[in-house]
Amino acid sequence: xxxxxxxxxxxxxxxxxxxxxxxxxxxxxxxxxxxxxxxxxxxxxxxxxxxxxxxxxxxxxxxxxxxxxxxxxxxxxxxxxxxxxxxxxxxxxxxxxxxxxxxxxxxxxxxxxxxxxxxxxxxxxxxxxxxxxxxxxxxxxxxxxxxxxxxxxxxxxxxxxxxxxxxxxxxxxxxxxxxxxxxxxxxxxxxxxxxxxxxxxxxxxxxxxxxxxxxxxxxxxxxxxxxxxxxxxxxxxxxxxxxxxxxxxxxxxxxxxxxxxxxxxxxxxxxxxxxxxxxxxxxxxxxxxxxxxxxxxxxxxxxxxxxxxxxxxxxxxxxxxxxxxxxxxxxxxxxxxxxxxxxxxxxxxxxxxxxxxxxxxxxxxxxxxxxxxxxxxxxxxxxxxxxxxxxxxxxxxxxxxxxxxxxxxxxxxxxxxxxxxxxxxxxxxxxxxxxxxxxxxxxxxxxxxxxxxxxxxxxxxxxxxxxxxxxxxxxxxxxxxxxxxxxxxxxx
Amino acid sequence: xxxxxxxxxxxxxxxxxxxxxxxxxxxxxxxxxxxxxxxxxxxxxxxxxxxxxxxxxxxxxxxxxxxxxxxxxxxxxxxxxxxxxxxxxxxxxxxxxxxxxxxxxxxxxxxxxxxxxxxxxxxxxxxxxxxxxxxxxxxxxxxxxxxxxxxxxxxxxxxxxxxxxxxxxxxxxxxxxxxxxxxxxxxxxxxxxxxxxxxxxxxxxxxxxxxxxxxxxxxxxxxxxxxxxxxxxxxxxxxxxxxxxxxxxxxxxxxxxxxxxxxxxxxxxxxxxxxxxxxxxxxxxxxxxxxxxxxxxxxxxxxxxxxxxxxxxxxxxxxxxxxxxxxxxxxxxxxxxxxxxxxxxxxxxxxxxxxxxxxxxxxxxxxxxxxxxxxxxxxxxxxxxxxxxxxxxxxxxxxxxxxxxxxxxxxxxxxxxxxxxxxxxxxxxxxxxxxxxxxxxxxxxxxxxxxxxxxxxxxxxxxxxxxxxxxxxxxxxxxx
Numbered sequence: 001x002x003x004x005x006x007x008x009x010x011x012x013x014x015x016x017x018x019x020x021x022x023x024x025x026x027x028x029x030x031x032x033x034x035x036x037x038x039x040x041x042x043x044x045x046x047x048x049x050x051x052x053x054x055x056x057x058x059x060x061x062x063x064x065x066x067x068x069x070x071x072x073x074x075x076x077x078x079x080x081x082x083x084x085x086x087x088x089x090x091x092x093x094x095x096x097x098x099x100x101x102x103x104x105x106x107x108x109x110x111x112x113x114x115x116x117x118x119x120x121x122x123x124x125x126x127x128x129x130x131x132x133x134x135x136x137x138x139x140x141x142x143x144x145x146x147x148x149x150x151x152x153x154x155x156x157x158x159x160x161x162x163x164x165x166x167x168x169x170x171x172x173x174x175x176x177x178x179x180x181x182x183x184x185x186x187x188x189x190x191x192x193x194x195x196x197x198x199x200x201x202x203x204x205x206x207x208x209x210x211x212x213x214x215x216x217x218x219x220x221x222x223x224x225x226x227x228x229x230x231x232x233x234x235x236x237x238x239x240x241x242x243x244x245x246x247x248x249x250x251x252x253x254x255x256x257x258x259x260x261x262x263x264x265x266x267x268x269x270x271x272x273x274x275x276x277x278x279x280x281x282x283x284x285x286x287x288x289x290x291x292x293x294x295x296x297x298x299x300x301x302x303x304x305x306x307x308x309x310x311x312x313x314x315x316x317x318x319x320x321x322x323x324x325x326x327x328x329x330x331x332x333x334x335x336x337x338x339x340x341x342x343x344x345x346x347x348x349x350x351x352x353x354x355x356x357x358x359x360x361x362x363x364x365x366x367x368x369x370x371x372x373x374x375x376x377x378x379x380x381x382x383x384x385x386x387x388x389x390x391x392x393x394x395x396x397x398x399x400x401x402x403x404x405x406x407x408x409x410x411x412x413x414x415x416x417x418x419x420x421x422x423x424x425x426x427x428x429x430x431x432x433x434x435x436x437x438x439x440x441x442x443x444x445x446x447x448x449x450x451x452x453x454x455x456x457x458x459x460x461x462x463x464x465x466x467x468x469x470x471x472x473x474x475x476x477x478x479x480x481x482x483x484x485x486x487x488x489x490x491x492x
Numbered sequence: 493x494x495x496x497x498x499x500x501x502x503x504x505x506x507x508x509x510x511x512x513x514x515x516x517x518x519x520x521x522x523x524x525x526x527x528x529x530x531x532x533x534x535x536x537x538x539x540x541x542x543x544x545x546x547x548x549x550x551x552x553x554x555x556x557x558x559x560x561x562x563x564x565x566x567x568x569x570x571x572x573x574x575x576x577x578x579x580x581x582x583x584x585x586x587x588x589x590x591x592x593x594x595x596x597x598x599x600x601x602x603x604x605x606x607x608x609x610x611x612x613x614x615x616x617x618x619x620x621x622x623x624x625x626x627x628x629x630x631x632x633x634x635x636x637x638x639x640x641x642x643x644x645x646x647x648x649x650x651x652x653x654x655x656x657x658x659x660x661x662x663x664x665x666x667x668x669x670x671x672x673x674x675x676x677x678x679x680x681x682x683x684x685x686x687x688x689x690x691x692x693x694x695x696x697x698x699x700x701x702x703x704x705x706x707x708x709x710x711x712x713x714x715x716x717x718x719x720x721x722x723x724x725x726x727x728x729x730x731x732x733x734x735x736x737x738x739x740x741x742x743x744x745x746x747x748x749x750x751x752x753x754x755x756x757x758x759x760x761x762x763x764x765x766x767x768x769x770x771x772x773x774x775x776x777x778x779x780x781x782x783x784x785x786x787x788x789x790x791x792x793x794x795x796x797x798x799x800x801x802x803x804x805x806x807x808x809x810x811x812x813x814x815x816x817x818x819x820x821x822x823x824x825x826x827x828x829x830x831x832x833x834x835x836x837x838x839x840x841x842x843x844x845x846x847x848x849x850x851x852x853x854x855x856x857x858x859x860x861x862x863x864x865x866x867x868x869x870x871x872x873x874x875x876x877x878x879x880x881x882x883x884x885x886x887x888x889x890x891x892x893x894x895x896x897x898x899x900x901x902x903x904x905x906x907x908x909x910x911x912x913x914x915x916x917x918x919x920x921x922x923x924x925x926x927x928x929x930x931x932x933x934x935x936x937x938x939x940x941x942x943x944x945x946x947x948x949x950x951x952x953x954x955x956x957x958x959x960x961x962x963x964x965x966x967x968x969x970x971x972x
Contacts, residue, residue, distance in 0.1 A: 147768050151586035152849065287616075
């Protein structure tokens with residue numbers, strides 16, 4: 001009997017114009033979202049490639065000079081020498097032999113590769129810069145650059161699949177199921193249907209299942225198509241496990257909204273008032289609660305002011321500089337290229353510059369650590385308050401699955417900091433030893449290999465959001481099914 | 493007649509439980525948003541003032557050093573909060589707040605608040621503007637969607653029409669009734685907002701504050717009017733209240749949520765934002781090869797020859813100015829056109845994206861309103877661009893002043909050029925660089941810049957009134 005009703009409902013739903021227009025809109029939104037998400041990730045990847053190519057090009061240029069120089073030394077005989085720091089064209093050994101110059105004047109861009117699903121949820125990846133310059137400069141110089149996206153677009157947010165799932169799908173679900181029982185009741189057909197051997201629970205279930213199946217087929221089908229067209233790394237297990245998690249989260253989230261529609265149908269009055277209530281709930285859960293939680297988090301743990309931090313860091317820097325450079329020349333420290341040829345003291349400036357950088361870094365480190373600490377507290381608060389809204393849970397979950405979350409970025413940053421130290425040590429040691437870099441040394445510069453977060457960790461971070469959504473779903477679905485037996489079939 | 497219809501409509505709405513709930517939520521949210529915004533605003537103003545004063549003092553107290561080193565030490569420009577940012581924070585979360593101004597380099601603003609917030613900040617700010625842009629229309633829809641279709645369903649529309657009420661009277665009466673119900677929710681909040689405003693220490697903008705608030709109020713009233721008449725129109729055109737609701741909520745979601753993002757993606761497609769890496773590589777390469785293809789050092793060698801000729805000298809030692817300082821300044825200037833071109837490219841991309849999005853306001857009234865609101869609150873792109881331009885002008889002036897001083901004061905060092913031989917300047921010298929001051933674009937510029945948005949908003953209002961009149965005229969006894 002249930003099967004019959006479901007097939008009847010499905011056929012009925014499929015024949016209504018409203019459903020087709022909703023599905024058309026949905027499919028259109030998914031296609032548009034995959035296209036724009038794909039473009040966003042492509043832009044980042046191209047930007048990273050351009051930055052890497054440019055800096056590698058500079059280094060390659062220096063290497064070519066050393067090759068030429070090596071050939072000259074080979075031909076003329078004599079010693080392969082270390083060059084003093086010089087910017088303007090000059091004679092003698094080329095700059096490429098000086099590890100200090102190579103390390104200070106060129107950067108090594110290290111990249112956070114997008115996961116296979118990055119295009120599905122742009123998340124924070126349009127704010128974070130996914131490729132950072134490593135050089136002899138301070139840690140702060142590594143992280144100071146920002147991606148160039150238009151602030152208007154950043155504040156509007158991306159039209160990605162995550163937006164379609166979190167914002168639009170609930171609207172579509174509510175639009176196709178706000179009047180499940182009420183419309184039959186208003187038309188007077190409800191009493192007639194229930195005269196057949198079917199319980200109201202079965203009727204409700206079949207109505208919901210038929211709609212949910214149609215919707216899920218579309219979402220999952222087109223989600224898969226989106227992944228295949230704009231996803232990357234389709235040959236890796238990582239991508240498919242992430243996609244499975246994506247499906248799981250989406251199922252729970254959609255389940256919640258269908259359950260909510262049932263709940264309102266059971267307790268609601270007429271179709272119009274059901275619609276009002278559901279639209280109101282959507283607004284509260286998807287728009288207002290996240291904004292409130294965000295406001296709460298920034299009120300309880302106010303983000304420390306970057307302005308104050310900047311001033312404090314500068315104060316510390318000035319002190320460090322004053323102490324360090326008091327007897328030494330700050331002027332040439334800025335302009336090594338203007339140190340006169342053959343000036344004995346001159347060579348020391350790069351040494352000084354490095355030592356000075358180190359002392360600045362030591363002085364400002366505690367300030368930045370303190371800053372980060374406050375941010376972590378804020379983040380922890382948000383994690384706790386996410387249960388107030390399925391939209392927050394879903395957004396955090398999708399960012400996590402797609403690898404566009406804040407914690408994956410931090411995971412990347414921590415590796416970058418380690419690599420930065422390694423890079424600095426490599427070049428400053430060679431420089432301090434006055435070791436002349438040879439062409440072959442260019443092949444042995446430190447390399448950065450990003451270690452991906454283990455999937456176990458990703459899943460562990462996902463679990464709270466998923467469980468939260470599951471509980472919410474079960475809670476919402478259970479109430480109406482227990483209450484349905486008291487449903488008033490005919491209007492009084 | 494209009495008055496009695498309005499009175500009936502008003503009483504019906506106000507007595508409804510729906511109204512009490514939505515009104516209570518709306519008032520509560522508006523007040524919370526205003527209060528939180530106000531608190532953030534005063535903190536921001538205090539911090540900005542302190543930070544700018546601090547950096548100005550740091551510049552003077554940096555310790556005796558060579559003037560050019562002082563230019564390297566540089567200065568910061570801290571962006572002041574917009575005069576009405578506590579009502580509409582605009583794009584402030586996504587623009588940097590501090591520009592480091594130093595020798596040789598033009599820098600982007602750093603310290604973007606959104607980078608220091610959790611991912612849920614991306615859901616948007618709970619600001620007065622946001623509530624009025626998104627919640628107010630929904631409130632109007634909720635209060636007004638049954639005005640015709642509900643009466644049609646319950647059969648009272650026939651009765652009213654049979655009493656000889658004209659369609660126009662019915663429409664304007666209902667508009668007045670629903671409108672005043674909306675106003676009694678919103679007005680108290682606006683009054684509280686105005687009160688907060690008068691307490692705010694935004695003395696810098698005191699003279700045009702009244703104009704700003706008036707213009708904002710007019711824009712939001714027009715926006716509310718658009719939804720009011722659309723609601724009445726759809727209600728008159730549809731047979732069932734539930735259809736009315738679905739159509740209106742659909743439109744609301746379209747204009748408030750779907751279109752802003754769609755417009756943003758479309759504008760990015762028409763005018764792509766350069767990626768940082770690509771942009772940076774292009775600019776640095778351009779710097780290295782020289783703006784016009786002559787590398788800076790070659791260009792300077794040429795300039796040196798001209799300089800020697802001009803002063804009729806044959807060696808650096810005979811020049812009446814400090815040669816190193818001349819070189820520093822010249823190399824600085826060779827970069828100006830490169831910076832202008834590449835930074836200008838970003839600015840133009842942003843601006844044309846903004847214009848594309850504004851034009852799409854023809855499809856969604858939220859878009860022009862959003863632009864107007866940010867502009868008048870002083871938290872939009874035009875404001876930010878002006879800030880960045882002011883900072884760059886300041887930077888160039890600062891570097892010129894320092895190099896110039898060096899050039900004049902160190903002439904005697906031309907002959908004894910070595911690394912132990914340089915001039916030191918002190919606070920008095922640094923004081924020739926005046927403190928940074930941001931001159932926000934004035935209100936008239938903003939209003940002119942956004943004229944098309946006002947026109948769009950007006951067209952929307954006219955069209956929705958037109959539709960409502962058309963729909964009301966179609967109502968007839970025979971068809972109901």
